[in-house]
Amino acid sequence: MQDAVQFRLENADGDAAANGNRLVLSGQLTLAGIAPVEKELRRLDGPIRVIDLAEVDDIDTVGAWVVCRLAREHNSDISGANDAADRLLDSVRGIDGGGDIRPPRPPAWERVPIAIGEKIYGARSGIYGVVGFFGQIILGAASLLRHPTRFPVKALVHQMELVGVSALPIIGLMSFLIGIVIAQQGSVQLEQFGAEALTVNLVGRITLRELGVLMTAIMVAGRSGSAFAAQLGTMKLTEEIDAMRTIGISPIEVLVIPRIMAATFMMLLLGFYASIVAIVGGAVVGDLTLGIPFWTFLDRIHDVVPQHDLWVGLIKAPVFGLIVGLAGCYHGLQVRDNSEEVGRRTTMAVVSAIFAVIVLDAFFAVFFTEIGWG
Structure with a gap:
């Protein structure tokens, strides 16, 4: 019994011929047997009138389908098939694989x-x-x-350290550079009107009111919001959260509330810290390029920046922190099935938090203008 399909072309007298009109198949007409010669059978382009299956040892559905396809392409008759082969050929004869999938x-x-x-x-x-x-x-x-005795104080302090204290270097550096950029670019534009001294007003108001808090919120979303989503998502994937529920511990109380409170409280401090560092960066530029002494720049901030600008930033900061914490924890708890979901939900947490923060910032801008804090 042959392992693979063998084929040859014969003429009407039964003699082998390269351009004969009779195709004789032999061997195992099965999936394994026909695979090596299927491409060669496709390339046959002679006028094949008969496909002879008398020498076929075994046939399966794939083999029957290939035979029917050859017969359809060359308008051939099929001969020599036994009863089992006839039944398979009848089953697949009407199947056409040429449709649009x-x-x-x-x-x-x-x-x-x-x-x-x-x-x-x-x-x-x-x-x-x-x-x-x-x-x-x-x-x-x-x-x-x-x-109140169940309140997870240690978890809250730990999260406040991760969200706030550990973020001080990167947020300080970012805010310092933002203050430098605002002062430098603002002074270039104000110089055209001979109003370089108003750089103090520009740096003070825009950092305390808008950019200090907004950029800090974006940094916290990318740093801590993503960490919340990844941590809770991994715990959900490894069934640690299900185990906590099984032993009677609420994941909301132990995992979610400390993270949200830490983001809310520390965002207030980080926003104020970022604004102060940005003003210091602006004062450095003023001292080096504008001829405004460093301490004079800082002293002028107190005179030219309205007090309500400080309150605008302090009001927005905890709201932004709440949004970041909610987004990170919510998406982390939505993780299902596989580890790829952790990455997807982490990305969604950062994107949704930043989007919500920017939308709320626009709302606050309109609101504070309407109440006279513009």
Whole structure:
């Protein structure tokens, strides 16, 4: 019994001929046997009138389908098949593998609205999830208020260290450079009007009111928000959170609330710290390039920056921290199935937190202008 399919071409008298009109197959007409010669069978282009299966030892569905395809392509008759081969040939004879395997693609004017509608409809589950998560936090906070001895103080202090103290170097460096850039670029533009002295006003107001808090929130989202999502996502994937629920420990109380409180509280301090360091950076530029002494620059800040600018930054900072903490913890707890989901949810946590922070910053800008703190 042969392992692979053998084939030859014969003429009408049964003699071998390269351009004969009779194709004789022999051996194992199965998936394993036909695979080595399938390409050669495709290249046969002579006028094949008959496909002879008398010498075939065994045949399966794949072999029968190849024979039927050859017969269809060359308009050939099939002869010599035994009863089992006849049944397989009858089963696959009507199968045509030449159809389009891809569904029809609707036009763009129809496809785009459908995709947008599906996204909007799919966002419903996300809204339900966020509302439910916020409700769990409220219930967890209420439970801790009723039982203050259960409050995870050590976890809160640890998270405050990670979110706040460990972030001081990078946020300080970033804020110092931002202050330098604002002072340098602002002075170049103000010099055209002979108003270089107003660089103090520019640096003080824009850092205390906007950029100090906003850039800090973006840095905290990328640094701590992503860490929250990755940590909780990994714990969810390794079933540590399920184990905590099994032994009666609330993950919301032990894991989520300390992280959110740490982000909220430390964002207040980090935002103020970033604003002060940015002003120092502006004062360095003023001393080196504008002829404004360092201490004079800082003293002028007190005179030219309204007090409500400081309050605007201090009000926005904890709100931004709350948003970053919520986004990181929510997406971390949504991890399912595999480790790839951890990376995807971490990315979503950072993107959604930054987006929400910028939207809220725009809202605050309009709100404070309307109440006279513009």
